[in-house]
Amino acid sequence: MADMDILGAENGSHxxxxxxxxxxxxxxTYSRASPHLVIVDHTAVxxxxxxxxxxxxxxxxxxxxxxxxGWKIIPLCPFMRAQAVRHPEWNDVVNV
Incomplete structure (x- = not known):
């Protein structure tokens, strides 16, 4: 797939x-649990x-x-968790 223009937005901790x-x-979607930790909770395609x-x-x-x-990701979303398992090179930031 060609390069996609992904937009980011935060509202408080979400x-x-x-x-x-x-x-x-x-x-x-994700929630910011702390300044150094986000929880990816949902992916919809x-x-x-x-x-x-x-x-x-x-x-x-x-x-x-x-x-x-400089933060870590906890992948609660099943899709994000599956992607993290398939991509061990992400282990520096994704805690599976």
Missing amino acids: GRYSVTVDGHEAEM PDALRGRGVGQALALHAVEQARAG
Whole structure:
């Protein structure tokens, strides 16, 4: 999949990453447990975008943001947990 324009937004301790592809929005939501810990709790990818790497792009974005911000991720979301297991190179920031 081509480079996606993933947007991030935080409101208090809650945040989300979102991307719109072909008019469909996918999102990953998280809660900030502390300045150095986020809990990814939900990933939603519309059926129209499944199989196109959108969820994986959101997961990678979360990992890149964690590395840049110096925080760790607890993947409560089953999708994020599965991605973390498939990507041991993320172990520096994802606590599976």
